[in-house]
Amino acid sequence: xxxxxxxxxxxxxxxxxxxxxxxxxxxxxxxxxxxxxxxxxxxxxxxxxxxxxxxxxxxxxxxxxxxxxxxxxxxxxxxxxxxxxxxxxxxxxxxxxxxxxxxxxxxxxxxxxxxxxxxxxxxxxxxxxxxxxxxxxxxxxxxxxxxxxxxxxxxxxxxxxxxxxxxxxxxxxxxxxxxxxxxxxxxxxxxxxxxxxxxxxxxxxxxxxxxxxxxxxxxxxxxxxxxxxxxxxxxxxxxxxxxxxxxxxxxxxxxxx
Amino acid sequence: xxxxxxxxxxxxxxxxxxxxxxxxxxxxxxxxxxxxxxxxxxxxxxxxxxxxxxxxxxxxxxxxxxxxxxxxxxxxxxxxxxxxxxxxxxxxxxxxxxxxxx
Numbered sequence: 001x002x003x004x005x006x007x008x009x010x011x012x013x014x015x016x017x018x019x020x021x022x023x024x025x026x027x028x029x030x031x032x033x034x035x036x037x038x039x040x041x042x043x044x045x046x047x048x049x050x051x052x053x054x055x056x057x058x059x060x061x062x063x064x065x066x067x068x069x070x071x072x073x074x075x076x077x078x079x080x081x082x083x084x085x086x087x088x089x090x091x092x093x094x095x096x097x098x099x100x101x102x103x104x105x106x107x108x109x110x111x112x113x114x115x116x117x118x119x120x121x122x123x124x125x126x127x128x129x130x131x132x133x134x135x136x137x138x139x140x141x142x143x144x145x146x147x148x149x150x151x152x153x154x155x156x157x158x159x160x161x162x163x164x165x166x167x168x169x170x171x172x173x174x175x176x177x178x179x180x181x182x183x184x185x186x187x188x189x190x191x192x193x194x195x196x197x198x199x200x201x202x203x204x205x206x207x208x209x210x211x212x213x214x215x216x217x218x219x220x221x222x223x224x225x226x227x228x229x230x231x232x233x234x235x236x237x238x239x240x241x242x243x244x245x246x247x248x249x250x251x252x253x254x255x256x257x
Numbered sequence: 258x259x260x261x262x263x264x265x266x267x268x269x270x271x272x273x274x275x276x277x278x279x280x281x282x283x284x285x286x287x288x289x290x291x292x293x294x295x296x297x298x299x300x301x302x303x304x305x306x307x308x309x310x311x312x313x314x315x316x317x318x319x320x321x322x323x324x325x326x327x328x329x330x331x332x333x334x335x336x337x338x339x340x341x342x343x344x345x346x347x348x349x350x351x352x353x354x355x356x357x358x359x
Contacts, residue, residue, distance in 0.1 A: 040342070041341040041344075042341060063260075066260060070264045070268075073264050073265055073267070073268030074264065075268075079267060079271065083263065083267055087260050087263065093262075097263050097270070101270045101274075104267070104270070104271045104274055105274060106302050107271060107275045108274045108277055108278060109278075109298045109301075109302055110298070110302070111277050112278035112295055113295050113296070113298040113299055114279065115278050115279050115281075115282035115287075116282070118279045118283065119282075126276075126279055127276060130272065130275040130276045130279055131275065135302075135303070135306060138299070139303055142299045187353075188323075188324075188353075188356065190310070191310075191311070191327065194306060194307045194309070194311045195327075195328075195331055195344060196341055196344070197303045197306045197310070198311075198332065198335055198344060198348075199340070199341035199343075200335075201299070201303040201304055201307065201335075202344075203335060203336065203339040204299065204300060209293075209297060210296070210297060211300075213300045213304070214300040214303075215304070216301075217301040218305065218308035218312075220305075221305040221308040221309055221313075222308050222309075222312050222313060222318070225316045225317070225318065228316070230309075232309070232316075233302075233305050233306065233309050236305040236308065236309075237298075237305040238301075240297070241294070241298060241301045244294075244300070245297065248297070
């Protein structure tokens, strides 16, 4: 039997356990590398967004460290920017908090989407990974869960992807704040974030219900644009899910008949 | 209410959203049908994010521009390459080139 390369000379009875431990270490490393690799394009995409947040903090009359620490408390960029705008405009607290929470209500949906996979995780992982639940980390992880069934690799993947993304986000907000970085408008970097979402969602549209779900969500989001505080996003997403469920039930009854 | 408490409140509320369904659905055995329905969430939410980001400016429809051209190109690239990195690269370059031309 090949040596496992462990530092301890193992007794023969430990040999199997030792080997599976090293296989597990290898699996963990693969999943971690995979996680960072998968999130990288999306992390690049949020850099301009994170700089914008850092600049917004410097333009809002609140303590700089408090503004930047919102990335730690909230860790959801769009809602952080909205909240800052309400603070800057001196809006009533419940308007700002309410608007930010409406923007983040999609996390409820993400929570449901990852729930089946999270059942297999130990509690500490469940509650820890929930904190790192960002659009990007969830999108990358759900795509990974489709091709990898091992709960151990799944949580390592999501942990590394979520951590890498948050590190980039935090760093970008600080850099944006310090350098008051003014990116030329002509670069149109606001296109980058939706572009990376497009890049991850399009290849997953392989079944009819998923296509229906995505198309209806997009149409309704645009049609519901006048609804304030970004609630059109939620309306669009829910309409898309409902339409997808309808398409799924159609497919089932077709299959049954 | 001070900005500090507003930030804390949003943070607590957002985390509550994040754990809510993990806790709620963790108690039940999920049928295949429910799992199929949960799989529709990601395409719906992400597609809504794309639509808002690319087709809208705030609550207004974005006027026809290089964004629409680059968006269509990006869909094709994403479908063909199944790579976020290529989608990001080709999409941004298309945006800049078309923007420079028109």
